[in-house]
Amino acid sequence: xxxxxxxxxxxxxxxxxxxxxxxxxxxxxxxxxxxxxxxxxxxxxxxxxxxxxxxxxxxxxxxxxxxxxxxxxxxxxxxxxxxxxxxxxxxxxxxxxxxxxxxxxxxxxxxxxxxxxxxxxxxxxxxxxxxxxxxxxxxxxxxxxxxxxxxxxxxxxxxxxxxxxxxxxxxxxxxxxxxxxxxxxxxxxxxxxxxxxxxxxxxxxxxxxxxxxxxxxxxxxxxxxxxxxxxxxxxxxxxxxxxxxxxxxxxxxxxxxxxxxxxxxxxxxxxxxxxxxxxxxxxxxxxxxxxxxxxxxxxxxxxxxxxxxxxxxxxxxxxxxxxxxxxxxxxxxxxxxxxxxxxxxxxxxxxxxxxxxxxxxxxxxxxxxxxxxxxxxxxxxxxxxxxxxxxxxxxxxxxxxxxxxxxxxxxxxxxxxxxxxxxxxxxxxxxxxxxxxxxxxxx
Ligand code: 5AD
Ligand code: SF4
Numbered sequence: 001x002x003x004x005x006x007x008x009x010x011x012x013x014x015x016x017x018x019x020x021x022x023x024x025x026x027x028x029x030x031x032x033x034x035x036x037x038x039x040x041x042x043x044x045x046x047x048x049x050x051x052x053x054x055x056x057x058x059x060x061x062x063x064x065x066x067x068x069x070x071x072x073x074x075x076x077x078x079x080x081x082x083x084x085x086x087x088x089x090x091x092x093x094x095x096x097x098x099x100x101x102x103x104x105x106x107x108x109x110x111x112x113x114x115x116x117x118x119x120x121x122x123x124x125x126x127x128x129x130x131x132x133x134x135x136x137x138x139x140x141x142x143x144x145x146x147x148x149x150x151x152x153x154x155x156x157x158x159x160x161x162x163x164x165x166x167x168x169x170x171x172x173x174x175x176x177x178x179x180x181x182x183x184x185x186x187x188x189x190x191x192x193x194x195x196x197x198x199x200x201x202x203x204x205x206x207x208x209x210x211x212x213x214x215x216x217x218x219x220x221x222x223x224x225x226x227x228x229x230x231x232x233x234x235x236x237x238x239x240x241x242x243x244x245x246x247x248x249x250x251x252x253x254x255x256x257x258x259x260x261x262x263x264x265x266x267x268x269x270x271x272x273x274x275x276x277x278x279x280x281x282x283x284x285x286x287x288x289x290x291x292x293x294x295x296x297x298x299x300x301x302x303x304x305x306x307x308x309x310x311x312x313x314x315x316x317x318x319x320x321x322x323x324x325x326x327x328x329x330x331x332x333x334x335x336x337x338x339x340x341x342x343x344x345x346x347x348x349x350x351x352x353x354x355x356x357x358x359x360x361x362x363x364x365x366x367x368x369x370x371x372x373x374x375x376x377x378x379x380x381x382x383x384x385x386x387x388x389x390x391x392x393x394x395x396x397x398x399x400x401x402x403x404x405x406x407x408x409x410x411x412x413x414x415x416x417x418x419x420x421x422x423x424x425x426x427x428x429x430x431x432x433x434x435x436x437x438x439x440x441x442x443x
Contacts, residue, residue: 013050309359
């Protein structure tokens with residue numbers, strides 16, 4: 001038996017993965033493990049991995065090499081690899097990385113205690129079976145490294161959009177939505193515990209669909225969560241442009257506590273490339289949704305994901321990406337070079353034919369434009385007053401606090417007598433590219 005063992009969890013990749021690590025922690029705590037934040041103290045180390053780009057996997061490979069030294073010092077140390085890399089590579093990972101004792105895919109975390117028992121009996125253990133039902137609905141996640149103010153709630157799992165570049169449908173399986181009642185209860189519990197912000201998470205949150213004893217779409221779910229308490233802010237990520245309906249935008253506009261910030265990955269500004277990516281929308285369709293956001297939720301900030309150098313991308317296609325960035329005026333963007341992933345449609349059918357240097361050069365141009373847009377967006381906020389939810393002490397000075405406004409921008413201001421979890425009105429006086437700086441004008 002594994003009584004009172006110390007478990008250390010390291011997480012790579014997306015917010016979903018961080019949320020999954022909280023689910024894993026909860027399962028392990030129920031099974032006589034303690035969670036430690038001191039790796040040198042660990043009896044078991046779990047690495048929750050990401051496969052989205054090749055370099056995400058390389059980072060994990062490098063980390064496993066580093067952990068070799070620790071295992072040499074403590075031969076009883078058990079190493080488990082969880083998440084997307086475990087799912088993608090399956091037994092091959094156990095063969096390639098001898099240090100690993102256990103692998104578990106994203107749908108097999110309930111099986112972890114059993115897998116650990118197998119490992120303790122001297123064997124390697126694996127479960128990479130994907131499920132069409134698992135949503136971990138009844139598991140109460142343990143909030144690890146929390147600020148006590150904001151928390152993630154996973155509302156759906158999997159993805160079946162099959163964007164041609166993306167490994168996620170293969171590593172996280174079919175789309176499935178979690179019971180709305182369990183989501184609302186979790187939000188209520190978090191509020192009662194003092195949290196003031198929840199982020200509803202899923203690979204495609206806005207394709208959320210509950211079709212059992214009653215029907216509920218994402219707009220309906222968002223409204224239910226917003227009604228938990230007006231002091232509980234609600235955010236969500238990530239949305240697919242195909243499901244950003246006017247109905248959803250109107251719900252966001254209707255409730256003060258649903259934040260005015262939407263993450264809407266564009267990936268490319270060229271309709272030709274979007275078609276090859278199997279994104280299911282054109283540039284014009286996407287712009288129509290942006291116009292709807294700007295009309296229905298004035299002041300709403302919009303962020304995005306962009307991939308540079310996808311298969312067959314020409315200079316003209318690239319210019320279309322730059323021009324759509326300027327048209328939308330994103331306040332923030334995650335920007336990547338295309339990385340071919342084995343098993344995807346693009347890997348099977350398209351040639352990764354944009355030279356590395358061209359990808360880098362184009363990415364740099366994309367980043368430069370985004371820097372300007374982010375700065376301009378912040379400059380436009382000078383003199384405005386925002387309701388800021390305080391998250392903690394500023395990294396730069398313990399005399400200053402930081403929090404976010406509804407538009408998801410970080411605001412820094414003098415501490416006075418405020419504390420994390422408070423709402424405070426902040427008037428913006430200065431800014432950098434990444435931060436708004438101001439002073440409180442009353443709570
Ligand atoms: N190469 C580069 N970026 C990718 N993304 C997904 N797959 C790839 C890939 N193969 C990016 C997309 C997605 C974000 C989470 O990661 O922009 O929205
Ligand atoms: Fe990485 Fe995608 Fe898996 Fe998240 S779902 S961990 S981004 S591969």
